[in-house]
Amino acid sequence: MTPTSALWLSIVLGACAQIFLxxxxxxxxxxxxxxxxxLLRSGWVWAWAFSFAVATGLWxxxxxxxxxxxxxxLLSLGYPVVxxxxxxxxxxxxxxxxxxxILVITIGVxxxxxxx
Amino acid sequence: MGTxxxxxxxxxxxxxxxxxxxxxxxxxxxxxxxxxxxGHLLIKFGLVASAHTAVGxxxxxxxxxxxxxxxxxxxxxxYGVGTLFWISAVSRRDISFLYPITALNYVIVSLGGKYFFxxxxxxxxxxxxxxxxxxxxxxQLSSKGERA
Numbered sequence: 001m002t003p004t005s006a007l008w009l010s011i012v013l014g015a016c017a018q019i020f021l022x023x024x025x026x027x028x029x030x031x032x033x034x035x036x037x038x039l040l041r042s043g044w045v046w047a048w049a050f051s052f053a054v055a056t057g058l059w060x061x062x063x064x065x066x067x068x069x070x071x072x073x074l075l076s077l078g079y080p081v082v083x084x085x086x087x088x089x090x091x092x093x094x095x096x097x098x099x100x101x102i103l104v105i106t107i108g109v110x111x112x113x114x115x116x
Numbered sequence: 117m118g119t120x121x122x123x124x125x126x127x128x129x130x131x132x133x134x135x136x137x138x139x140x141x142x143x144x145x146x147x148x149x150x151x152x153x154x155g156h157l158l159i160k161f162g163l164v165a166s167a168h169t170a171v172g173x174x175x176x177x178x179x180x181x182x183x184x185x186x187x188x189x190x191x192x193x194x195y196g197v198g199t200l201f202w203i204s205a206v207s208r209r210d211i212s213f214l215y216p217i218t219a220l221n222y223v224i225v226s227l228g229g230k231y232f233f234x235x236x237x238x239x240x241x242x243x244x245x246x247x248x249x250x251x252x253x254x255x256q257l258s259s260k261g262e263r264a
Contacts, residue, residue, distance in 0.1 A: 018206075018211050018215050019211065021203065021206050021211070022206050022210075022211040025203055025206055025207040026206075026207060027207065028207050036200060036203070039203065076219075078215070079215060079216045079219070082211060082212060082215045082216075083212040083215075083216075086210065086211050086212040087212070090210075090211065092210045092211065092212045094212050095258060097254070097257065097258035098212065098213065098255065098258040098259070100254060100258075101216065101251050101252075101254035101255035101257075101258050102212075102216050102251075102255070103251075104247060104248075104250060104251030104254055105216045105219045105247075105248055105251035105252060105255070106216075106251075107247055107251075108219065108244050108245070108246075108247030108248030108249075108250070108251050109219050109222055109244070109248060110244075111240060111241075111243055111244030111247055112222050112226065112241055112244035112245060112248065113244075114240070114244075115238050115240035115241040115243075115244055
């Protein structure tokens with residue numbers, strides 16, 4: 001695997017992890033019964049933990065070979081990617097004002113990383 | 117969480133579970149972000165403090181050496197507790213709304229780096245911090261009137 005594909009896979013997988021988590025715990029607040037240990041029964045929660053771990057591993061592989069100043073700003077793409085995936089797979093309604101906010105945050109994080 | 121699920125659990129675990137279930141998603145999300153940032157800063161502190169004694173160790177020994185460093189270990193533990201609060205928040209709000217808020221992490225870590233490690237925050241970085249804070253404010257406004 002090339003470092004670049006590791007980088008992109010890490011970003012997409014990291015975003016998928018959040019989608020899996022939402023899928024696994026949505027509406028299952030501790031207050032409605034269950035509790036954290038029962039969450040371990042959900043395959044989605046395991047998928048979250050697994051993707052998170054693999055994404056972190058891929059990220060470290062990418063970082064060892066790609067310039068930090070190039071790799072880190074790309075992390076901010078996780079926000080719009082999560083928004084798109086949440087529309088496709090969770091049916092979340094992302095309104096125009098929310099898109100604008102997400103875009104502003106993405107740019108802000110990219111600036112923070114670029115400034116290093 | 118039902119009382120039966122908590123029976124016989126350590127008091128700290130009961131406390132954390134009770135906090136997570138009774139507080140609003142606002143506080144869950146805020147606690148998740150604050151704890152993750154604190155965890156990061158503590159881990160950084162521990163890595164910096166023990167770096168000189170890790171010289172010459174193999175990769176595996178290095179990892180073990182760092183994990184045994186109290187600041188690193190407690191940083192990881194705090195990060196873990198933050199994850200529990202994150203789960204609590206995610207169970208209640210859209211992920212497309214919650215996830216971008218975690219960008220505040222960078223803001224807190226930048227400020228923490230400045231105050232605790234004496235790192236300089238460049239003007240460009242301040243600008244980025246301001247943009248992120250503005251974006252999170254917009255995000256809050258965008259969800260006005262939505263069911264919490």
